[in-house]
Amino acid sequence: MKKNCLIAFFLLMVSMFSFGQLSKGIKGKVLDRDGKPVPDCVVKMVDKSNSQNKYEIKTDKDGMYVYAGLPYSSEGYLVSVQVGDLPEVQKLIKVKTLEMVELNFDMRKDLVMKEEVKESKPNPAAEAQELFKNEDYQGAILKADEALKGEDKTYEATVLLIKARSFEKLNKFDDELETYLKYLELYPKSNNEKEIVGRIADIYDQKGDKINSEKYKKRFKELGGTITAENYNEGVKRLNEGNALEAIPFFKKAIEDDPNDAEAHRELARALVQTGDYAGTIEQLKIYLKMKPDAEDAQIWKDAIKGLEPMVKK
Secondary structure, eight states, rough: OOHHHHHHHHHHHHHHHHTTTTSSSEEEEETTTTSOOOOOOOEEETTTTTTEEEEEEEEETSEEEEOOOOOOOSSOOOOOETTTOOOEEEEEOOOOOOOOEEEOHHHHHHHHHHHHHHHSSSSSSHHHHHHHHTOOOOHHHHHHHHHHHSOOTHHHHHHHHHHHHHHHHHTTTHHHHHHHHHHHHTTTTTTTHHHHHHHHHHHHHHHTTTTHHHHHHHHHHHHTTTHHHHHHHHHHHHTTTTTTHHHHOOOOHHHHHHOHHHHHHHHHHHHHTTTTOHHHHHHHHHHHHHHTTTTTTTTHHHHHHHGGGGGGGO
């Protein structure tokens, strides 16, 4: 009799196992931000080894759920819940053959953990900046693109600037121009507007696009920018036309724009000597030679100073 009973029990167990009726699955509870049970919350289960196997169950009035009879999965199940408008929380579990796993969701803890994990992930914007500092400009561009494709737009402006400057370092001026134009489209009144507009004007100038170059030069001036070469070039033009008196103010303005412009001092000297201002000529030539002592024409101007010094009234 005992033997028959044992056989019957064994057969019953095998039968239950075959139809997945054993206590194999997950159970738990779902709590909101205040620690209160969440009724009618959908708990989703997705087989990691086969995403076609999906299951779900709702919590009861006490926020409890039980799902028995989960098929075996070699990689486990991704279990997720979403409470109201809060971000979805996911957890990975592995269910053994004869095991009921308890898996609770507590938004007071789980969302904090989710935020901490999110913050610990690499930030493509920061990586792009670091690559730029390390002079890996191609790598910086790739990371910048990765950051720009993301949903987080916090660092978009910074990333666009990194990308544009990386293109500049690689002499990819068309790409640099396109990136700066995109930046101005998205951030038309940024703190970098003047600098970027000036750079765009330079690029168009290099490309020989006079119309757009003049357009952005005008905008640059309206923003308070100074085009250092403009006054210098105008001075050279007038000096070459024989108008030394007219050239002098432009060279002086060029020096105001850029005190380190050695050539402006030299050209001012050339204009001053034609007006008879020999003392002024000597002064400007000495500044030029001090700034560029190894210039190819240094000896010419040293000789000029010697020739002019006797002509200066003492």
